[in-house]
Amino acid sequence: MVSSTRLGEFGFAGDDHVVPFAVEALDVRGRAVQVGPMIDQILARHNYPEPVARLLAEVIVLTVLLGSSLKFSGKFIVQTRSDGPVDMLVADLTTPSAVRAYARFEEERLWEAVARGEDSPEALLGKGVLALTIDQGPYMQRYQGIVELNGSTLEEVARTYFRQSEQIPTEVRLGVARIVVPGENGGAERWRAGGLLIQFLPESAERSRMADLPGGDGDEQDAGNGHPQDNAWQEALALMATVETDELLDPTVGAERLLYRLFHEHGVRVYEGTDVMDQCSCSREKIRAILDGFTAEEIEESTENGVIRASCQFCSKEYVFDPAEFDGR
Structure with a gap:
């Protein structure tokens, strides 16, 4: 049985711990996470250039938010393949908690792009695809969803994936920063990241119906952002829009306090979460x-x-x- 707590008086789950939650009044479920030591170990091990480290950190957080929802033994993999200076990013989560990640990039092209000011995540990735794969082992068929990378942020790509593959209204926020941790000789820089994902899951399928994606046949009809116009979901989106990147990362805020700030008027319930750790499966x-x-x-x-x-x-x-x-x- 999964335990739950209605937020009010609460402690913090802390870093490297995924917090599932539900806002029943808005028919919303989601997950929140702040990652510290785990992501710093992965990024520091390879000494990636900062633009590459930021991109890989976003992929890691996205993998943790999505993969931690699996209810079976297996692996969830997020991988990009594209024509930009950072031509491959891959992160996987082996249930329940083992995370690993790797980035491949062309150093000369990377610094040329940075020098030209083309250092946004979208520019560094370029055009290509993002694949999300669920692997339940050698005796089960893999499931894979593929989304085009076409100059969109990873947040936008994740929304598109859920819209076209899962038909679940979804909103994602990701944040990454390198912070100074006080200590000897002025302290040391450490990577932190955070993420928040919400999904609209009403009992009535009609309430969650989204606008159709463009058919690619020249139809320029404006379908808006594709989100359902249901009042509960629109309010959830409005609340998500108020989240600052600093709040996603700040260890003094914590995932639970952030959830309380956002949804306390509607009541938010958190469930027993999952720790995540830097653990490779090689041997x-x-x-x-x-x-x-x-x-x-x-x-x-x-x-x-x-x-x-x-x-x-x-x-x-x-x-x-x-x-x-x-x-x-």
Whole structure:
């Protein structure tokens, strides 16, 4: 049984903890999260340039907000592939709590774009696709939804995904910052991020009906923002619009206090949440299984200075093997 608490007198779940909630008077459900040590460890490990780190942080928060809703053992993956300087971002959450992430970028193109002032997330990603994948294991079929990247922010892309793939009215807010944590020698810079997602889930399907997407046949009819005109959902959107980025990130506010600020007039109920952590799924056994499939020629080509070295792109851990382990094939 999932426990719940009606907000009023409350403590904080703290960093790296997803807080599910419901505002029953508005037929709204959602999740909120503030991530600190987890996201700082992931970004610091690769020493990404700041524009890349900010983009990857947004993808991580989006992955956590969406993936933490899974009720089964499996993996939720968010991945971009595009033609911009940052041509791939990938983050996944293995239920219930393990998160990992990786970014690929062309450094020369990145700094050229920054020098031209083309350093917005949309410009750095360019055109391409964002794929959201649910993987329930080897004996279940994968489910994948794909959204076009066409100069929109990741928040806008997430809204479009839910509109066209899930038909669920959804609003998303993401925030990322690098802050100074007091300490010796003036303190140290640390990454923080936060996110808030709400969805409109009334009993009547008619209340949640959204405007049709453009058909792509030259029809320029204005369909507005596609959100239902239901008063409850419009009020929820108006409240979400008041959220400042600082509120999403501020550890002295906390996810619960932010929810109370937004929805206390309607009553907001929080449910037992989920911790998330920086944890890669790579292992020596998995790498060895891959090498076991190599031919003798491929093993020879992979050998350098008498050993085979394999590094995980996600966690940067290096595994070293003796080629003799794979002889006799």
